[in-house]
Amino acid sequence: MKNNGLSGYVNYLLKRIVIWTKPIGEDLSLNVIESNFIIKHEIIHAFLYESGLPSEVCNFHTEDCVEFFTKQFSKILEVVEEGTRALLNESVGMDNEEIQSDHQ
Numbered sequence: 662m663k664n665n666g667l668s669g670y671v672n673y674l675l676k677r678i679v680i681w682t683k684p685i686g687e688d689l690s691l692n693v694i695e696s697n698f699i700i701k702h703e704i705i706h707a708f709l710y711e712s713g714l715p716s717e718v719c720n721f722h723t724e725d726c727v728e729f730f731t732k733q734f735s736k737i738l739e740v741v742e743e744g745t746r747a748l749l750n751e752s753v754g755m756d757n758e759e760i761q762s763d764h765q
Contacts, residue, residue, distance in 0.1 A: 668680070668681050668695070669681060669699040669700070669702065669703045670703065671703050671706045671707045671710065673707075673710050673715075676707075678703040678704065678707060680696055680699050680700060680703070682696065701731045701734045702727055702728070705730045705731055706722060706727055709721050709722055709727075710722075
């Protein structure tokens with residue numbers, strides 16, 4: 662796989678992500694950082710495909726586009742988590758009357 666210039670790929674037929682890892686004995690600290698980035702990258706390809714956007718049809722599968730979302734992945738996740746926490750905190754702060762009146 663590495664001979665083809667690939668660090669990872671999605672097998673859409675088997676629904677598997679394959680990641681190339683360094684042989685035992687090499688610097689594994691960089692391997693963890695690289696693998697983390699590669700898995701995010703391949704997950705984005707997989708989500709695009711599973712969302713009905715196959716690479717043959719969709720421009721979102723370009724490496725530039727996927728790299729952009731890979732780099733933004735942590736920021737997006739952080740914002741979603743913050744928003745979820747804020748929403749939960751707001752809901753917990755409401756009493757039952759407020760909740761019921763909001764749903765009527």
